[in-house]
Amino acid sequence: MSLTWRMFWRDFRAGELTLLIVSVVLAVTVVTSIGIFAERIRQTIFSEASSLLAADYVLSGSRAIPEEWFEFADERGLEQGQTLSFQSMLFGETSSQLGALRAVSDSFPLRGALEIADSPFVMGDEVEAGPPPGEIWLTSRLFPLLNVEVGDYIGVGATELRVGAALIREPDSSTGVFNVQPRALMNLADLPATQAVQPGSRVTYRWLLAGDATQITELREQIGDAIEPHYRWRSARRANENISGALDRAESFLLLAGSLAVVLAGVALAMSAQRYAGRHVETVALLKTLGYPPSRIIRLYGVGLLGLSVVGIAIGLMLGEAIHRVIIALLGDLLPANLAMHGWQAYGLGALTGFVSLMGFAWPPFYRLRDVPPVRVIRSDVYQQPKLLWQLWGTLGVLVIVYLYSGDAMLTLAMVVGGAFCIWGASMFARALLWVMRRFGSRFGRNWRLGLASLQRHSQQNGLQVVIFSIALMLLFTLTLIRTSLLSEWEQQLPEGAPNHFVYNVFEEDLPIVDEWLNQYAENESPAYPLTRGRLIEARGVDIDTLTEDLPDRSDFVRELNMTWSPEYGSDNVIVAGEWWQDYGQGDLLVSVEERFATALGVQVGDRMVYSVGGLDIEATVASLRSLDWESFNPNFYMIFNQPLQDGAGATYLVSFFLSNDNKVALNTLLRQVPTLSVIEVDALIEQIQGIIAQVTLAIEFILVLVLASGLLVLVAGIQSSLDTRFRESAVLRTMGASASLVRGTLWVEFGALGALAGVLGAAGTEAILFYLQGNVFGMETRWHPLLWLIAPLSGVALIGTVGVLSTSKVIRTPPMRVLRSWV
Structure with missing residues (x-):
């Protein structure tokens, strides 16, 4: 323990551990912050979606819900409520109107809120419960049809109820959409007095449930097949076909974004761990000359890595929580006010990512250090670090984390296939293309000759960097294009002027009247x-x-x-x-x-x-x-x-x-001319869906920014892993009279060529992943992206070239004599 502490503390003060610790902290921070933010957004979105049902789950049917089922729900501590929907005549003093009535329990709604007002056709205030006994709430259009005001009494069956408010919006206004217009809401306790529901009446019974998903699943299993054929389950996710697709794709995107963040963090850690282990080969050889057995060396580095993981994970978790709070503070009013809280899973996944990534990528090369022969102290060619082992072991660890995060084996498999394609493509083509660049690029001047010569001279190392850069670019392009496709499809789903009203029960002889009204008030009919x-x-x-x-x-x-x-x-x-x-x-x-x-x-x-x-x-x-x-x-x-x-x-x-809000009152004119018509107003539903999609879009935008930032850090980590070699090469060139501008130009050529090659391979891997994701995960049309093959190499040149030169600026600024002395 004492030797481990002294050795690692010495490396930390000398800056040897900086990149490794930063990589662990980066891995944990990125995964934790994205996990917390994505979880809160996802839970908020699903909470909003629950308002489409006024519950988490609803059992609806044509028969009354058996009493023992209510007892089953009480035993599990679930919230529950009831509604009964039916049609009945409503009688004012001078007129009457067929309406769709709903009798609701006192607990309605379990999710979302009602919106009521003191007069019709105005903005209302939210309330958390339905009308009390003795009251009925009417939608705005019923007021002129019945010629009543708030405070008047109307007849409902065999009783009279006081009009307590104008019903502006219901959380589940999409439910039973072909039987809910015009609507009225009353208390379930008043239903017997109306005598409106008799044997043979057409009634829809709805049992509302809210609570833990596991308990609801247990309840459904206990009820079993008894619901057939008279009842049907509906979940918040499936409350409406129009929103279920958006929610499914949003969740898939958030899982994909988090999974890509895991991969990027693992790649950054892999590069820094390999560099750190390589720099300790001579240290281990020296320890062996002093009599240290292999088992003690394993314990020495094992305890050190365990300590690093604890420190890195603790710092990463705190930074992840802080960054997620900063993001929420910066977004301000753009996020919903009732943003859901997150659980502990994001912290657990962040800690697991740091530990598995560190042990997966750092432990294999450190474990193999026990095989370093003592003669390595005087001969540098007798031992080379094995690369295949740590690559496979680390990759397996990252894929396990990706699977644990996403819970989707096919999504994990798609990422494996895309990544494998990039690795295979780099191993097959990287050296060949580098040779071509070296062969023909040398005609363009000294910068090109030196830069491409460096690529050719370090083709093995550069081949690995091309793999890393191409994977990073592949993940970023995949995320960007999926995001673009999702937003494009959602915009097409609900374009401006989409139909927001339906009129049915129109008889053929009434069509001319309806057509005339549509021509005067409506659009896009x-x-x-x-x-x-x-x-x-x-x-x-x-x-x-x-x-x-x-x-x-x-x-x-x-x-x-x-x-x-x-x-x-x-x-x-x-x-x-x-x-x-x-x-x-x-x-x-x-x-x-x-x-x-x-x-x-x-x-x-x-x-x-x-x-x-x-x-x-x-x-x-x-x-x-x-x-x-x-x-x-x-x-x-x-x-x-x-x-x-x-x-x-x-x-x-x-x-x-489509009917604008300014022409809403004109619906009453149409209904007076053709009283048998039924009108369906879905504008409130469209507004809910657009709000949910807006939240999803916002989440996508900011998660994309986080992943892009982690991708840039991966590039920096990759470049930092080769700084030692670049210091030596720069020192040699400067000693032989090369100017700083020549060295800088050489770096631009080298990193630009690496970026171009990585962009080509990244585009190929992106097409492979998108072909699967679009068709099988997001349910979108699969298509190729020709423009990607132009943008990807140019982006690689600009991104990797700029980041590479900026990250290696220290190579140019450091005096050659200092480098040569430390080398000797």
């Missing part, structure tokens, strides 16, 4: 789609119950579907198999089926499908399969037919459009 309800009962000659008995989401196939017929398909539909019909309304009945729906049932073009529509069985031939963008707010359908079903009898029409 869709065609009027005819709607009819039907159920698929047979496909490919097999009944639907048999086809879906093994499907996990069976209820999606056996339920009634909204179906339409049209001469054209939507702008966000793509024909992936078969052909669209040319002659609309003629010939046999044809159907175009959504691709995933058809794939789950094994349906292909040319198969026959049988539907039950209005009590009659209708047979159609599959003419095409379509992929749909379910994340858009355009009307989309699983089934589109080439002609009206049952001659269009009983069909109503659906129209979507």
